[in-house]
Amino acid sequence: MSRAQILTIALALCACITGSASAAQSVSISTVFTPLRLGAPTTVSLGFQISAPAGQVPSPLTGVDFHYPSNLGIATSGLGVASCAVAELEAHGASACPPNSQMGSGNAFVEIPVGGEIDTEKGNIALVAGPSQNGYIRLLVAATGFSPVAARVVMPSLLEAGDLKLTVPLVESLPGAPYLSVVRVQVTLGGNLTYYERRHGKLVPYRPKSVVLPKTCPRGGFRFSATFSFLDGTQAEPRRTVACPRGRR
């Protein structure tokens, strides 16, 4: 075999390895406004699904940079009017936080490779307002799983105009075993929350003001996108558009 043939084969192998690395996992995101009515209060449901080739587990997620329309009324909503300390949330979960700091909830599914098989675990997610930082709203994302791996991770993030960045910590399934791989997450901002206000010295429950949609829909709809980063060094950038309600722009 000539040198040129060896070089050609080597280059072809490199190309195949690069291609399979970038195609290791694919990500799709979902966004739902309930109700989808311009100018009206709504709950915002966000989700993503990470898929790996059959029989494989996706590379562990290390970060998400989520982009949303900056004129969604998240900051002007009545959500997150108290804050929860990160240490409190880590130690005791969202139930230990002030009710007025709860901003939403959801669930997550992770896959754990165990002895050649893939086990799936469902965990709960809580969205909680944390102490603000440099004038930014701090959103704490707490994920708690119980079985087979009991763990709670708190991911602090800053809510900037149209941008939310999360650093996802690596969680070991067992000492020395592979890290957990997140495969599906669904969270809802707002929704069925109960806050308390003080009236004549008594605490009275109320429903906080939800996120309000803009009165006009951007041309082409509300655009969402995200950059997902994985431990294997790959990234995925899925996009999603929520179409404008019929007859409205």
Added chain:
Amino acid sequence: MRFARWARGFDRSTGRTAVLAALAIAVAAMGIPPARAAAARTLNVRDEGKLRFITSDGSELIDEGDAAGTLPGNLRAYFVYNGEPTVSARFTIEGHSGSISGKAKARLSNPNSSEPSFRGAFSITGASGRYAHARGSGELFGVFIRRGEHKYWLTVQAIGKITY
């Protein structure tokens, strides 16, 4: 010596008239318009308002209420807060003698609370009636209150100067 005598005998009123005429000619030659008949007035403004929530449009809150102080009237504010620490607003005060519109930028602190406060600056962008051609600027202070289901309002205080 002859000039000094002429100067001493020069009538004072004649002199003033001559000087003014010369100045008017000079100003006209330079293309500077003559001063307006009415002198501009400057007001030290200190106004406060408690604005009730009217509606919202995404990240913009529209609040309205009575402004009390130097320039009383109905105050309508369009307050934009999208999560960045800098908030902005447009406002209009409709009074008996005219209206004043302006814009403001402020820095909001303690956003994860039921009463985030903000502090910044405002400037006048337009006016009508008595305050037509008004200009001015000053400081703005406020609190974005969201203490309960029906406790959702803005309190604002503006301190500054306007000239009209």
